[in-house]
Amino acid sequence: MPVEPSLPARRTASPRWLAFVLPVLAAVLLLVFPPFRVLPLKPGAAILDPAAAPVAFDAVTFSAVFWAAQLQPAAAVAPEWQPILVDLRRDPVAAAKQHGRQVGLGGPVYFFAQASGRVTAVERGRLLVAIDGEEGATVALRTGPVFGNTVRDGCGLLEVNRAPGLQEFNAISAELNRLVEERVLPVLKAGVVVGAHLTFAGCAEAPEKLGDGPLLTIIPVQAEVKP
């Protein structure tokens, strides 16, 4: 049976314009949706910028600068202790709400204020001071070792999320406490006797309820003994 020779398939020529349109289309697509992007390793920070390079946090330097540039000026214009103590004697919970600040969830409430008063007792690690203008209002002024976060959290000038982490934030506390011991407590320990008149500013934790002793214990960040 004779077989008809098959005709060779007819090759359709592509329109010439396709050869130009397709690459242009591809180029546009690649421009709009690039196959990869070059990003810095740490978003938001140029790694070649020395200012953006990670630097170990130095709590000593930070605290020294903070002490001079922020804490001391704030202490000079802090509110008076006297109205706080009046409210505290009336209702500790209401006084804390009105005058204090709380840190974190369920944390203690702190006050930061200034006052003047007369020393009524010199005890181990503290002075008892009767506050001017509020008869019977006695506070303790700490003169012994300073621990904890009362200065850091009580002054209201430092926020946990400004520090790189909790360890660094805690290091600030330790350093501020050291500065109190180095720069303020010597003034209060050197020859202060009963009857001496003081002006001071400091931070204190609000008591949940009042006991028989001083209304609260203040950690001084500024103190001066009047002649």
Next chain:
Amino acid sequence: MKTARLPLLLSGLSLLAVLWLAACKPSAPAGSTAPAGKAPVAKRVAVIVSTLNNPWFVVLAETARDRAKALGYEATIFDSQNDPAKESQHFDNVISSGYGAVLFNCTDAKGSIANVRRAKAAGIPVFCMDREIEANDAAVSQILSDNYSGCVALGQYFVEQVGETGQYVELLGIVADTNTWNRSKGFHSVVDRFPGLKMVAQQSAEFDRSKALEVLESILQSHPDIGAVFCGNDAMAMGAYQALLAAGKATKVKVFGFDGADDVVRSVAEGKITATVMQFPKTMAKTAAEYADKYLKGGRDFPQRVPVAVELVNRETVAKFGDYGRKN
């Protein structure tokens, strides 16, 4: 000539098209097993916890799960068994399964950051509970006990109880956990001010009760005259107490813990353990679940770190505490 060039041109275009399609996938970091284009299912919340071999963490995980459920989510607990590799697998699973959020208690402050970043890259927000990761741009928020303050208070009570002279031992927790060091530094910020108090041994027992028993038994061989043991958590405090009991020294050596676990709070009431510090695992877990809920409903304004207050538990205050918190 013209027709001969067309297949070459089409092949080149096909290759470019493949590259383009690959580039259109949402970016996922290397190693992520998240399926491309699969949006997280907002109604599922994962609770990834460092261990369930400690009742305190069981309370943390179960409270987080229950609060998430109460807020209308399916919630599943994943136990990392204190193993970073297992934790990493859990994150793989959570990402590929399309969970909406992770409530996270890490195994390693540094090592766990990569897991959190992978989840973030897959669009899954992570909320840390109790244990910190050392990064400010990975988790949405970190709800953490104020361990340092707690151990400052504990350190002051330690000096009151032990006195200003004597020998003591410190049992550290997991060294890669920042809680270990925040507690240790808070304690030493007080105790180191009293030069008469000598720390004769400081060793990690990895927050584990049986390891604490073994470690203290060994230390007692070389330091039989210690007056106190400071433990970085309550599980180790119970292990230390067992070691002292076995050595006939339980009434002579004061034990201090940290956590507020139920068995230790009872032991404080009975005078076996001198003091502990109450953390509030339920508060942290509930807050994390509520933050996740807010996030999934569109909220974006969260503090990076939220310190949660802790309280000293001693014989004078113990009546106020129980069931991993303050009694109502």
